[in-house]
Amino acid sequence: MIYLDNAATSFPKPERVYVEMDKCMRQYCANPGRSGHRLALEAGRAIYRTRERLCRLFNIESPMQVVFTSNATEALNLGIKGLLKEGDHVVTTSMEHNSVARPLTALKAKGVSVTYIGCDSKGHLNPRDIERAIKKNTALIIITHASNVTGTLMPVKEVGCIAKERGIPFMLDAAQTAGIYDIDVKDMNIDILAFPGHKGLMGPQGTGGLYISENLDVLQMKEGGTGSRSEELDQPIVVPDRYESGTPNTAGIVGLGEGVGFILERGTAAIRGHEEELTGMLLQGFSQIKGVKIYGPANPRLQAGVVSINIGDGDSGEISYILDRSYGIATRSGLHCSPLAHRTIGTFDQGTVRFSIGYFNTREDIEAAVRAVEEIAAEIV
Ligand SMILES: Cc1ncc(COP(=O)(O)O)c(C=O)c1O
Numbered sequence: 001m002i003y004l005d006n007a008a009t010s011f012p013k014p015e016r017v018y019v020e021m022d023k024c025m026r027q028y029c030a031n032p033g034r035s036g037h038r039l040a041l042e043a044g045r046a047i048y049r050t051r052e053r054l055c056r057l058f059n060i061e062s063p064m065q066v067v068f069t070s071n072a073t074e075a076l077n078l079g080i081k082g083l084l085k086e087g088d089h090v091v092t093t094s095m096e097h098n099s100v101a102r103p104l105t106a107l108k109a110k111g112v113s114v115t116y117i118g119c120d121s122k123g124h125l126n127p128r129d130i131e132r133a134i135k136k137n138t139a140l141i142i143i144t145h146a147s148n149v150t151g152t153l154m155p156v157k158e159v160g161c162i163a164k165e166r167g168i169p170f171m172l173d174a175a176q177t178a179g180i181y182d183i184d185v186k187d188m189n190i191d192i193l194a195f196p197g198h199k200g201l202m203g204p205q206g207t208g209g210l211y212i213s214e215n216l217d218v219l220q221m222k223e224g225g226t227g228s229r230s231e232e233l234d235q236p237i238v239v240p241d242r243y244e245s246g247t248p249n250t251a252g253i254v255g256l257g258e259g260v261g262f263i264l265e266r267g268t269a270a271i272r273g274h275e276e277e278l279t280g281m282l283l284q285g286f287s288q289i290k291g292v293k294i295y296g297p298a299n300p301r302l303q304a305g306v307v308s309i310n311i312g313d314g315d316s317g318e319i320s321y322i323l324d325r326s327y328g329i330a331t332r333s334g335l336h337c338s339p340l341a342h343r344t345i346g347t348f349d350q351g352t353v354r355f356s357i358g359y360f361n362t363r364e365d366i367e368a369a370v371r372a373v374e375e376i377a378a379e380i381v
Contacts, residue, residue, distance in 0.1 A: 002365045005330045006358030007148050007176060007306050009198045009205055013255070014262040017202060021255040029250050033227035043250050050257030051240075057260055057268075058193060059184040060211050067210045067243040068253055072175040073099040075194035075210035078243065079171050080104065080142065082218035083192070086111035088139035093125050093154070094118045094344045095147045098337045100173055119344050122297050123152030131162045141170050145177040149341040149352065150296025151279070151303030153181075160189030169216060175199060176304050179263050180272050191216055200271075202263065202359070203256030206249050212239070222246070271359050275305040278357045278366050282307050285370030291381030292373060295345050295352055305357030308347075311373065312381045316351040319376060323353070327372040331355050 003011050024046065030039035032047050051063035060066060069075040080103045084090065090104060094116050104114045115133045119125045130141060141163045146153050156172060163170035171192040174183055179200030185193055190211070197207025212218050223235040224245030236242055263271065279300040286292050286309055295308040311319055320333035334351040335342050342348045355369060 002327075002329045002361075002368055004355045004357065004361065004365065004369060005332050006199065006361075007336075007354065007356030008332055009196075010200065010202055010358045012360055013202050013204070013259060016262060017204065017255045017258040020258045021204065021251050024251045024254040031227075031247055032250055034225075034247075046254045046257065047248065047250060050253050050260065053257055053260040053264060054209065054211075056264060057179070057183070058211060059186050062214075064239050065211055065214060067212065067240045068248060069208045069210055070206050070249065071198070071208040072173065072194050072196035073208075075196075075208050076100055076173060077103050078210055078221050079192040079194055079212070079218060080140070081107065082221060083140055083169065083171075083216065084112050085139075087137060088112050089135050089137045090114045091130055091133045091138055091141045092116055093143050095123050095125070095149070095152065095154070095341045096142075096144055096338070097148055097173065097175065097341075098339070099175075100142060100144070101340055116340065119152070121345055122295070123147045123150040123341065123345060124297070125154050125159075127155045127158035127162060130159055131166075134162075134166055134168065138166075138168050141168055142173065143171075144173040144175070145181065145183070146304035146306070147296070147338070147341055148176050148306060149308055149336050149338050149354065150345060151176070151306030151308075152296050153177075153302055153304060156188050156190075163191075164189040169213075176306065179260070180268060180275060180304065182268055185211060185213075192218070197252070197256040197259070200263075201256060202259030204252050207252045207256040210243070212243075214239075218243075220245075266359075274359060275357050275361075276300045278361055278363065279303065279305045279307065281363065281366045282355060282357070282369065285366065286373060289370075289374050289377050291377045295347065307355045307357075308345075308352035309355070309373070310347070310350055310352055311377045313350070314376075314380045316353045319353050319380075322376055323369075323372055327368070329369055329372055 028042040032044035051066045169191040178195035191213040193211040197203035198205045226241040229236040316333035323329040
């Protein structure tokens with residue numbers, strides 16, 4: 001099987017992820033932060049190691065500012081719903097995933113208003129449009145780092161500067177970039193960073209996280225046991241305990257720590273370089289095939305390793321099915337949980353076939369994908 005669905009979740013993972021998760025489950029998966037025995041302490045130390053590695057990767061000051069969640073969606077919900085209140089206004093973009101758009105829509109019923117900045121037909125955002133949309137009651141600017149439909153990279157640094165100048169919290173959805181592109185929360189003025197653990201960070205599913213700047217008061221979404229301040233009935237306000245009630249996904253977080261360790265060892269530049277090279281190959285190959293339409297920038301420097309295409313008027317679901325059944329190639333079709341993005345690029349009705357590249361893909365994988373699309377196009381067009 002040739003796996004080109006890394007935007008959904010990365011597969012496979014680095015070997016050390018499997019090895020340490022297995023070791024954790026067999027040797028030290030006690031409940032961290034609860035009991036005081038050796039195994040619980042070892043589990044607690046392993047979780048702390050993951051926090052520290054994430055701090056190194058994202059230039060976060062303190063490991064206590066990293067909150068673990070079960071995926072990027074939970075992190076986005078926590079950041080968005082924990083920060084916004086009645087009467088607040090939010091500026092976001094027309095390329096957002098439903099994990100941003102749906103919480104914002106849910107908040108409309110509670111008196112939060114939203115401005116969606118229209119991006120162009122390749123998904124590009126003009127940061128000046130963000131600036132123009134700011135109102136007196138704008139309480140949050142939130143954008144994706146890269147579209148999960150077209151891969152289009154957003155002007156994060158520019159938007160971060162605008163947010164800082166205007167004193168508005170800036171939240172970044174790094175679902176498609178964490179572990180591949182450089183993210184520096186200080187340099188980019190990011191106040192809240194939401195990331196999945198199971199995509200570019202190469203950890204297992206069931207992991208994700210949120211960085212919250214110490215200057216922000218984000219309300220927790222749940223209350224319960226934290227292992228700390230057990231004498232109090234109120235939720236502790238100390239972080240990360242405030243946001244991490246209940247027994248954590250210890251083995252998953254340990255696996256995430258190994259994924260991040262792998263990235264820190266290789267370096268994001270090497271990972272990005274490899275993915276950029278393969279993205280360039282894929283774009284070049286597809287551009288030569290009659291009847292294939294490529295969406296987005298069609299330039300590996302301007303997009304993450306996500307390439308969306310259509311073949312003539314062909315049904316995207318059917319093409320993805322043929323790629324799987326006849327060629328052993330895993331892709332994703334349809335709207336990719338991002339109807340806003342598909343409306344922006346004009347593919348709401350047809351959807352697209354999405355090929356998404358990961359660090360473990362090879363040049364041979366890309367050649368096989370191009371050959372398969374060539375054969376399918378010859379049949380359809
Ligand atoms: C841009 C974007 N945001 C958010 C998410 C949600 O991530 P998760 O599946 O970890 O909840 C995704 C998932 O594909 C995404 O691509």
